[in-house]
Amino acid sequence: xxxxxxxxxxxxxxxxxxxxxxxxxxxxxxxxxxxxxxxxxxxxxxxxxxxxxxxxxxxxxxxxxxxxxxxxxxxxxxxxxxxxxxxxxxxxxxxxxxxxxxxxxxxxxxxxxxxxxxxxxxxxxxxxxxxxxxxxxxxxxxxxxxxxxxxxxxxxxxxxxxxxxxxxxxxxxxxxxxxxxxxxxxxxxxxxxxxxxxxxxxxxxxxxxxxxxxxxxxxxxxxxxxxxxxxxxxxxxxxxxxxxxxxxxxxxxxxxxxxxxxxxxxxxxxxxxxxxxxxxxxxxxxxxxxxxxxxxxxxxxxxxxxxxxxxxx
Numbered sequence: 001x002x003x004x005x006x007x008x009x010x011x012x013x014x015x016x017x018x019x020x021x022x023x024x025x026x027x028x029x030x031x032x033x034x035x036x037x038x039x040x041x042x043x044x045x046x047x048x049x050x051x052x053x054x055x056x057x058x059x060x061x062x063x064x065x066x067x068x069x070x071x072x073x074x075x076x077x078x079x080x081x082x083x084x085x086x087x088x089x090x091x092x093x094x095x096x097x098x099x100x101x102x103x104x105x106x107x108x109x110x111x112x113x114x115x116x117x118x119x120x121x122x123x124x125x126x127x128x129x130x131x132x133x134x135x136x137x138x139x140x141x142x143x144x145x146x147x148x149x150x151x152x153x154x155x156x157x158x159x160x161x162x163x164x165x166x167x168x169x170x171x172x173x174x175x176x177x178x179x180x181x182x183x184x185x186x187x188x189x190x191x192x193x194x195x196x197x198x199x200x201x202x203x204x205x206x207x208x209x210x211x212x213x214x215x216x217x218x219x220x221x222x223x224x225x226x227x228x229x230x231x232x233x234x235x236x237x238x239x240x241x242x243x244x245x246x247x248x249x250x251x252x253x254x255x256x257x258x259x260x261x262x263x264x265x266x267x268x269x270x271x272x273x274x275x276x277x278x279x280x281x282x283x284x285x286x287x288x289x290x291x292x293x294x295x296x297x298x299x300x301x302x303x304x305x306x307x308x309x310x311x312x313x
Contacts, residue, residue, distance in 0.1 A: 001093050004305065006101035012308035013105040013301060015112060015144040022106065022113050025300035026273035030057045032295045034242055045072040049220070051081075055295035062088040063299045067099050069219070071196055077133075078196075079103065085302045095306055104137055106301040107291060110239055110269065111214045112141035114289035115190060117272045117279030118237060119212035123189035124149045129181070129201060129225075131155035131164050134194040134216060139168060142190055142214075150174045152184045182206050193217060193225045198249075204229020209284040215250050216291045224249040226288075228259045234288035236260070237279075239269045243292040250290055269294075 004012075036052035049069040056062035067081030081099035086092060115123075123146040128135050131153065139151055151173050155161040158177050165175045178184040185191055185206040193202055194216040202213070204227055213234060218225045231254050238244035244251055245262060254260045267277035280287055 002095055004097040006098040009098050009101035009305055010105065012305040015109055015141045018105060018109040018301060018304055019112050019144060021300050021304045022109050022297055023273050025296050026269045030055050030296050030299060035295060053295035053298055055299040056088055060088055061303060062086045063302050065099050065298050083298060083302055085306060097302065097305055102298060102301050104133055106297040107216060107293060108134060108137035108141035110291055110297050111138055111192065111216055111289065112145045114237060114269060115142055115212060115214065116145040118287040118289055119146055119190050120210055122147065125187060125189045127152045127184050127188035127191045129154050129193040130195040131160045132194060135164055136167050138192045138194055140171060142192060143171065148173060152176050152178045154178050154181050154184055190214060195225055197225050198223050200224045200227035202226040202230055204233045207233060207286055209286060211286055213288040218248050218250045221247065221249050221252045224253060226250055228254050231260055234286040235266050236264055237267055237289045238265055239291055239294045241265055241268060244290050247292050248290060
């Protein structure tokens with residue numbers, strides 16, 4: 001069985017190839033049990049989270065991701081793990097690959113896939129809130145589906161935001177580090193937020209008609225990146241209802257408080273890709289995509305890695 005490192009996974013998944021692969025996967029579907037989510041106590045620190053995410057296509061391929069999330073890590077990445085791709089008929093493990101790289105690429109690609117249905121067609125200005133691992137990938141992914149010209153970066157550490165720009169000099173974009181989040185949010189066509197914040201960063205009063213909000217962080221019920229006004233004002237879309245309504249504080253908290261109801265979820269990526277919902281039809285609409293991750297995305301990305309690996313063999 002071959003094992004592929006992070007660099008090999010990233011090289012196999014350009015967004016021009018991965019976004020269409022996810023679109024096809026959400027159109028065709030697969031068997032995807034609700035992921036296992038276990039918080040493991042670590043006295044003196046925040047819990048370490050164990051995620052097990054299986055998915056399979058009948059008679060074809062199966063895959064499972066085993067990931068740990070340790071937010072307290074300093075010398076090691078906070079997300080670590082492996083993805084195992086198997087031949088379903090025989091049960092034979094065929095390919096093992098770096099899960100954080102796979103997760104990062106498919107997460108950014110899922111946001112871009114959603115934006116292809118929900119973001120303004122002529123979106124030129126992107127605000128990236130957060131400077132972590134996902135930030136450069138989200139910028140590149142959104143730029144692959146919309147004519148982005150300007151990218152504004154906001155982070156708690158402006159120096160880190162400036163350092164991020166140096167990683168993106170291969171993109172033909174205008175970059176600017178901003179410190180006034182309110183003004184940057186009101187000026188943006190697309191606002192992408194990828195943080196581990198436990199308190200809202202984005203406020204609904206800052207938004208204007210016609211924007212698209214992409215919430216990628218806040219993977220736990222006690223985390224929030226947007227306040228009640230954001231979810232109240234926006235048309236809400238998710239990758240899957242099962243995970244989104246339970247696992248992220250951005251939706252679970254306002255749901256529990258009666259700010260929104262499950263009926264306020266307009267559609268999932270499945271419904272968008274299967275043309276059961278038209279996505280953005282009103283240029284003045286405020287749209288929001290809340291990403292919580294879906295094992296179908298991992299399986300689709302892993303199959304793309306397998307195809308690339310075989311092409312290079």
